[in-house]
Amino acid sequence: MSSSGAAGAGSTDSTAARRNTKRPKYSKFTQQELPACKPILTPRAVISAFLLVSVVFVPVGVASLLASRKVVEIVYRYDSKCIPKNVTNKVAYIQSSADKACSITLNVTKHMKSPVYIYYQLDNFYQNHRRYVKSRSDEQLRKRGEENETSTCKPEDMVNGRAIVPCGLIAWSLFNDTYSFSVNKRNLTVNKKGISWKSDRNHKFGKDVFPKNFQNSSIIGGAHLNESIPLREQEDLIVWMRTAALPTFRKLYGKIEEDLKEGELVNVTLNNNYNTYSFNGKKKLVLSTTTWLGGKNDFLGIAYLTVGGLCFFLALAFTIVYFVKPRQLGDPSYLSWNRNPGGH
């Protein structure tokens, strides 16, 4: 079906001329010939990698653990202590308008350097619940003109047809226990300025947005807000609105800007208002110093030591195996292709 070159030769010339026309372009990429580095897992490389990891991880682990141990932390659970003994229905008590003042004493076991951070810790409180975490309106918080932007705030969006500022479940459930501290009858000043993120204050909460219709609905959630102070200065609210990812979390309450000496007794007068009793939550008061790594948390240190140790163990094990049972890499004796008995 094809015509072939005829009596004369001359077909070779034409192929030579055509040779380059249809030929694809050459490049190292198109020919898959890019220079490549081909590492292999030699015992030396692998064992040194493990050794290196353990050599780096163990000191970092020790440092982290030391940093964590250096932190002085006083944790005091008060939710059960601050209920009078004769109260059987804790939920009814906490929801009543009775005076819920309570006094506790914290023992400073170790010298605490200023600043001492005051946290409240809630356990079993799901700030990350889907209904909860979305129930806010960033537009409304930021700008005065957007105060009717409450569609995302359900079910705490409107009261009597008027928009709630700040709306949503998060703001509505604002924590409202208060603490005051004294040492030897001398009151300690609690600095509540600058406890929230600066970026939140400057960009997320407007300076001309004032609370409106807040906690006016039939069910009262948490704290009330002073309607004459703009949201930007309501730092407790700003801190609270940074929702926690875990059901156990601490939020900054304030700072004590003086040292607490070892052996001192800190008297705390607190108003136990916040309802954690209906869901068996715990409330704790935490005084803590801080280091470069943050608060007291042994996890990183222990984890580093574990991983470092594990890598060291692996390096050791591989070394032993390497010497006890040396294996030549690329040994052709492992290359037998006996897969078809009927084949060659």
Add this chain to the structure above:
Amino acid sequence: MSRGIPEPKLTAMDAMIDKLTGAIFVFQIVVVMVLGIAGNVWKDTEAKKQWYVLYPDKGPWYELLIIPLRFELLCSIMIPISIKVSLDLVKGLYAKFIDWDHRMVDLETSTPSNATNTAISEDLGQVEYILTDKTGTLTENKMIFRRCCISGIFYGNENGDALKDVELLHAVSSGSPDAVQFLTIMAICNTVIPTQSKTGDILYKAQSQDEDALVQAAAHLHMVFFNKSGNILEVKFNSSILQYEVLETLEFTSDRKRMSLVLRDCQNGKILLLSKGADEAILPYARTGQQTRNFIEAVEQYAHLGLRTLCLAWRELREDEYQEWSLMFKEANSTLVDREWRVAEVCQRIEHNLEVLGVTAIEDRLQDGVPETIETLRKAGINFWMLTGDKQNTAIQIALSCNFISPEPKGQLLSIDGKTEDEVRRSLERVLLTMRITTSEPKDVAFVIDGWALDFALNHYRKAFTELAILSRTAICCRVTPSQKAQLVQILKSCDYRTLAIGDGGNDVRMIQQADIGVGISGREGLQAARAADYSIGKFRFLKRLILVHGRYSYNRTAFLSQYSFYKSLLICFIQIFFSFISGVSGTSLFNSVSLMAYNVFYTSVPVLVSVLDKDLSEETVIQHPQILFYCQAGRLLNPSTFAGWFGRSLFHAVVVFLISIHAYAYDKSEMEEVSMVALSGCIWLQAFVVAMETNSFTILQHLAIWGNLAGFYAINWIFSALPASGMYTIMFRLCRQPSYWISIFLMTAAGMSPILAIKYFRYTYRPSKINTLQQAERLGGPIVSLGTIEPQPRPLIEKDVSTLSITQPKNRNPVYEPLLSDSPNATRRSSGTPFDFFQSQSRSSLPNYSRNCKDN
């Protein structure tokens, strides 16, 4: 040629990916159901007490569905949508690599290889059966006149080229009448049309390559057929011009196996009958008294050399004899019923009493590198079937010379034949029995079957034949029709084998379309096959590179890419699931929607896309150790168990990332956005290291993509952190300033990767796969030991149990000769009895008209 409607092809790998996707989908549904129920239970027991969530006492009717639907939303990323896009991208690139490959460009015609179907490159690496055509695929389909025998004198026996044989040249120049007549028949007894080019060269347009070769050879011997105008043929012989008037053309059919011309010599007005054809179609009709023993010997000798033979004969017709016959011929030509048969019968009446002049021998060379290619691919565990329209002897000859079958004692060729259904059945059973016995022996057993027997086997003994197909690594099917070729492909496919069909002509189109992969040789028989095929290559030997290099790399790369895509989707999904346990099973998403989107579309897809450049072994190593293809054929790199490994890895990494995130960022640091970014960073770091660890060879592009992507992650997040309107305003800046962030990230990386490295190292060193061993050998620069089986085997030609091929002359190895018309058992069977046995059997309804479609060259 009947094309049929090609079905869209799906690779085995795509099927496996679909299966795994289905499994993941079921897993997803289970997760959603379990979490949905758990969520509703938690809501009814716990959340009602969580006053700050303010669940209404009585919700709407669809409330039960909300939590499951939330989880469905969270888990919808479990099945990576990006996998389809990524796969399409890389598959396009695999195809491009084939198109671009300089080592697969046919330099003779400067045809590059071409991947028409860009979606099935992985299948190339999983081929188990190759069904190949013969003429034009294994051979060059370039016929060259090599030898001849004129009235008992052999020319070209000494130097293998009759055109350079001094004796023949002398015979021609001295005007020996037999030689001249022989040349005349060579030059004009055909359907060739000469055309004159501008430069004065004469170009021939021939339908058959054999005729072309003969005309060319005659021209070389100064018998130049230079013009054909209407019925007048003009031949130049030694500067004298001879004219002939064609009176009738008795065409070639594969049943008649000869063609003749009736023409009038314009010089003296004589009417001549010139014939050429197969020996069994010419020699029985020699004039009484002529000794044909010489010619039979010549044909036998040539056939054993593998040459295609044709006998040339002539006789003079009396005027009245011609006139009488001419009327009958015209009448036969104008009949409507059974025309072909009638014409053949009439031709028969004039084609007798012939003066046999001699025998021509034409060689069809095997393409370069065919034996090596077949040997390499066979070592790679690929079974070869040869499906050809040619006859049995020819096929066996060519099969022997290209390593297709091994001679005794290493190989054994079993024949299935028989004229009747019963004979075929018995023959089939016998072969099957032998095959079962010999499977345990290290012997290459092949079977040979012809179209006739194949028809019975396919229609009545399909089960037995299928079993035979499974047992046999090699088969030769001769005299098969295009539809039988397709049926054979179908049988192998039905046994769940990956089949590759390769051919060059229109009669291969159906087989090419039917097979999992169709490869067309863009050769001399036109582009029909190449157009219908998924891949077109210039030469058969490129098949080696196509399968071993391109197919294998494609398979490996896709195996990694697809499983990795599942890994990364599952990783993020598992973290979401874990997070739901600490968020009141309410279906809260830990990650914001921008991060989730960017994770799938950007962070995790860029590094893995460069895995198309990954090479586990160098091309040379693979070609040297073709057995390594087994890992692809058996699907060792992508199957439920490797997938389980990746599943486990993603579960493990999710646990690592999640536990470290929530413990390192506990208490006062447990801010939602921060924890979310810590976990996301952990995922990004881990996936970068996973890709790095699974990469076998790093080019600059891989480094750029893997580490650049990591840098890109931070760049993008810093940009988002700089936008006051975004939810994660300042988050990334805050995190990057915290030592605890970096400490957590390194912890995740080390904790996530060190067990994987340890396991990989252990396997690599102490339980190495063959791939690992070759990698080590290749990269440590040690000598790559050539395996025992790679040594070239001596290839003596030894007789088989079917057709005795006693080779009398030493055989030239590379140019392979093909006996076109030697006496094979079939040939004798067909021509026994009346010469038109075929037409009688045609009336039996069960017979297909297969021989009519056979290739005629």
